[in-house]
Amino acid sequence: MGYPHKPHPRETVVLSKHFGDPEARTYKGWVRRGGYEALKNALATDPAAIIEEVKTSGVRGRGGAGFPTGLKWSFMPKEKTKPHYLCVNADESEPGTFKDREIMRWTPHALLEGTAIAAHAIRAEVTYIYVRGEFTEPLAILEKALAEASTAGVFGNMKIYLHRGAGAYICGEETAMMNSIEGKRGNPRIKPPFPAAAGVFGMPTTINNVETLVAVPHILKNGAAWYKGLSLSNPKSTGTKLFSVCGHLAKPGNYEVTMGFPLKDLLYELGGGMRPGRTLKACIPGGSSVPILNREESESCLLDYEGCVEKGTMLGSGGVIVFDDSTDMVYQIMRLARFYAHESCAQCTQCREGTAWTTRILERILTGQGAMKDLDLLLDLADNMTGKTICVLSDSCAAPVVSGIKKFKSEFEAYITGKKRPVAA
Amino acid sequence: MSTATQEYQAVFAGKTRAQLDEILTRYPAKQAALLPALWLVQRERGWISDRSMTEVAEVLGLTPAYVKGVVTFYTMYHQHPVGKNFVQVCTTSPCNICGAEGVVRALLEHTGAKDLGATSPDGQWTVIEVECLGACGFATPVLINDDFIESVTPEKVPELVRKYR
Numbered sequence: 001m002g003y004p005h006k007p008h009p010r011e012t013v014v015l016s017k018h019f020g021d022p023e024a025r026t027y028k029g030w031v032r033r034g035g036y037e038a039l040k041n042a043l044a045t046d047p048a049a050i051i052e053e054v055k056t057s058g059v060r061g062r063g064g065a066g067f068p069t070g071l072k073w074s075f076m077p078k079e080k081t082k083p084h085y086l087c088v089n090a091d092e093s094e095p096g097t098f099k100d101r102e103i104m105r106w107t108p109h110a111l112l113e114g115t116a117i118a119a120h121a122i123r124a125e126v127t128y129i130y131v132r133g134e135f136t137e138p139l140a141i142l143e144k145a146l147a148e149a150s151t152a153g154v155f156g157n158m159k160i161y162l163h164r165g166a167g168a169y170i171c172g173e174e175t176a177m178m179n180s181i182e183g184k185r186g187n188p189r190i191k192p193p194f195p196a197a198a199g200v201f202g203m204p205t206t207i208n209n210v211e212t213l214v215a216v217p218h219i220l221k222n223g224a225a226w227y228k229g230l231s232l233s234n235p236k237s238t239g240t241k242l243f244s245v246c247g248h249l250a251k252p253g254n255y256e257v258t259m260g261f262p263l264k265d266l267l268y269e270l271g272g273g274m275r276p277g278r279t280l281k282a283c284i285p286g287g288s289s290v291p292i293l294n295r296e297e298s299e300s301c302l303l304d305y306e307g308c309v310e311k312g313t314m315l316g317s318g319g320v321i322v323f324d325d326s327t328d329m330v331y332q333i334m335r336l337a338r339f340y341a342h343e344s345c346a347q348c349t350q351c352r353e354g355t356a357w358t359t360r361i362l363e364r365i366l367t368g369q370g371a372m373k374d375l376d377l378l379l380d381l382a383d384n385m386t387g388k389t390i391c392v393l394s395d396s397c398a399a400p401v402v403s404g405i406k407k408f409k410s411e412f413e414a415y416i417t418g419k420k421r422p423v424a425a
Numbered sequence: 426m427s428t429a430t431q432e433y434q435a436v437f438a439g440k441t442r443a444q445l446d447e448i449l450t451r452y453p454a455k456q457a458a459l460l461p462a463l464w465l466v467q468r469e470r471g472w473i474s475d476r477s478m479t480e481v482a483e484v485l486g487l488t489p490a491y492v493k494g495v496v497t498f499y500t501m502y503h504q505h506p507v508g509k510n511f512v513q514v515c516t517t518s519p520c521n522i523c524g525a526e527g528v529v530r531a532l533l534e535h536t537g538a539k540d541l542g543a544t545s546p547d548g549q550w551t552v553i554e555v556e557c558l559g560a561c562g563f564a565t566p567v568l569i570n571d572d573f574i575e576s577v578t579p580e581k582v583p584e585l586v587r588k589y590r
């Protein structure tokens with residue numbers, strides 16, 4: 001992807017149509033491109049009808065969990081006895097993922113429009129857009145767009161505020177985010193209660209990812225049937241998806257394709273293939289929290305929720321990390337484990353101890369002090385870290401370790417047996 | 426002269442106080458203004474001292490210990506003064522395989538900061554490694570103060586450092 005944005009012929013450009021076009025950032029420019037029409041119509045439509053349309057479209061959350069968006073909205077109380085809140089998840093910090101940043105940088109009004117429609121649908125008076133602290137540029141761009149659109153009066157009585165994070169991956173987890181907005185440490189909360197019952201400030205709340213929300217105006221404008229038609233394989237995965245492709249690849253960047261697009265084509269055609277003389281070794285298709293695929297699996301994987309599950313991994317956030325044959329998988333898996341150890345909020349023993357211990361064992365193996373039984377220990381630890389904690393950060397640390405040992409065991413063994421020279425870790 | 430004996434100048438006075446007052450209107454609870462208030466302190470002072478945490482606590486009706494607990498949770502709040510140019514380099518896996526370590530080395534050398542987290546003798550530079558900056562397709566991203574710079578390579582470092590010096 002370069003700027004000005006010239007999409008690859010095989011891309012289906014819906015959300016990224018105006019990437020690279022600075023005029024689309026301005027209120028006037030956005031309106032000239034048909035912006036805020038969907039919002040105007042939505043505000044004159046019954047919220048229940050909007051939720052129904054979004055349900056029918058089949059759109060699922062793009063933040064990682066893939067929960068059906070219309071269904072999530074329908075969980076908000078029908079009887080309105082308390083204030084409702086919308087939180088927009090713009091905390092994008094999952095290694096490999098950089099799509100929300102691009103959406104906010106180039107089309108801030110698309111996010112504001114989708115946000116306002118969602119707020120209307122769930123009848124939220126107040127919305128907080130939680131932007132990660134390091135996103136200085138998207139923050140400034142959003143701030144300007146919000147001021148412009150507010151002055152133009154497009155939001156009616158709704159209040160939309162930006163809330164800046166301060167450096168904590170875990171605040172992307174929805175209940176941690178709510179605590180962070182409340183001025184607390186970003187510790188995830190035990191569920192239930194679910195956010196729709198008691199979310200931010202104890203009030204009914206919906207949390208949606210940036211990319212999820214920018215799809216909504218398109219769904220309302222073109223109809224749920226159109227959106228549903230944007231699917232190449234499974235009817236349960238609809239619409240377009242932005243895939244952030246990074247790592248060992250000729251042309252890293254964001255590519256927007258229809259659900260069900262072959263991962264192989266994303267890597268070799270859109271992403272320009274490997275660097276000269278290199279071959280694909282492994283790929284993580286859904287951000288660092290999902291299991292690693294080997295070459296064979298990557299080359300036969302279809303990019304939708306079901307296609308990824310079929311290969312034993314997940315679509316996650318759509319952050320595609322590519323490793324070529326020059327990669328030391330043991331080192332990279334250690335590096336990922338270290339990420340989770342650094343980002344654990346430390347509430348749960350399995351996660352706090354497990355992420356740190358996993359990292360230490362991997363470091364030990366890399367520095368030539370590992371033993372064969374360390375591999376079993378890692379797997380045993382991973383087992384104890386999966387499905388046992390308040391949030392899934394712990395599981396996310398285990399995923400690359402378990403899949404890594406399974407698929408690249410000989411690389412671990414080479415360090416342990418001394419066949420491979422130790423490295424500094 | 427020790428700083429403890431100096432008169433503490435409140436952060437939340439004049440324009441900054443007015444900004445905080447506006448921020449307070451956005452939330453149904455005072456405490457929710459804590460992260461924004463800490464950002465204001467850091468903007469005004471460059472870092473967040475214990476004394477400033479006490480001021481924030483007073484203004485928002487919290488205890489200093491509580492405020493400290495929050496400050497320490499979030500990595501972007503400085504609990505110590507840092508160099509005039511604060512440099513954050515991503516070294517998480519996707520950037521690591523694209524050469525982030527070389528960028529870190531070049532930055533430490535050319536800024537004179539030498540060690541990660543240390544401030545260069547001229548007080549100009551502090552360089553730290555951070556986890557994923559959300560721009561992995563533009564390896565290696567570097568944040569210098571509020572400027573987000575994409576696709577930094579070791580070769581580009583000398584020029585970059587010159588620009589900020």
Ligand SMILES: Cc1cc2nc3c(=O)[nH]c(=O)nc-3n(C[C@H](O)[C@H](O)[C@H](O)COP(=O)(O)O)c2cc1C
Binds near residue numbers: 060072090
């Ligand atoms: C550890 C952790 C980190 C997460 N980080 C993010 C994130 O950065 N951005 C995001 O949108 N969702 C993130 N999520 C998922 C959110 O909890 C939530 O499912 C999502 O924001 C819901 O929006 P959606 O339904 O539109 O996808 C994270 C989840 C976990 C467990």
Ligand code: SF4
Binds near residue numbers: 390
């Ligand atoms: S799993 Fe880890 S990050 Fe999640 S709540 Fe428990 S300790 Fe915190």
Ligand code: FES
Binds near residue numbers: 517520556566
């Ligand atoms: S890994 Fe470096 S920006 Fe994401």
